[in-house]
Amino acid sequence: MILYHGSNMPIEQIDLEKSKPNKDFGKGFYLSESEEQAMQMANFKSALLGGESVVTRFEFDNALMHSETLRTKVFVEYSEEWADFVFANREGREVEQYDIVYGPIANDKVGLQIRKLKDGTIDKAEFLNRLKYMKGITYQYFFGTETAIKHLVKL
Secondary structure, three states: OEEEEEEOOOOOOOOHHHOOOOOOOOOOEEEEOOHHHHHHHHHHHHHHHOOOOEEEEEEOOHHHHHOOOOOEEEOOOOOHHHHHHHHHHHOOOOOOOOOEEEEEOEOOOHHHHHHHHHOOOOOHHHHHHHHEOOOOOOEEEEEOOHHHHOOOEEO
16 A cells, blocks of 8 residues: 655655654654645645655555554544543553554544643543534554564555
């Protein structure tokens, strides 16, 4: 399968050290099956940080998601388990580590919703509802280890 990464610069080689912590599924490299979604991210990044909007393509053997070669976690839909996982990662808490995580993208206002959950303004059910991506369900792939990265082939 082809996966896309949107950025404000070309990606010649994936460097996990450049990844930012406290993201939905942790510190790692994020990709999408949707070239359009990757381009939206590239446009957002370049508007925020400067540079040019670039989408880099990678090939990945999706059968590895179901093999014993890699530790994977799959969230098929928005769920309480997914919300707990995103919350813990966004808070920088220790969570079980995976090579690859696949699941829905949280909306862009995650930090605000976490603050509301922590101060009791909203409950967990409302937290989950507010984390849903407002443009409909869109999925992302997270590659969090060098072992996982080795299975991405840049095109």
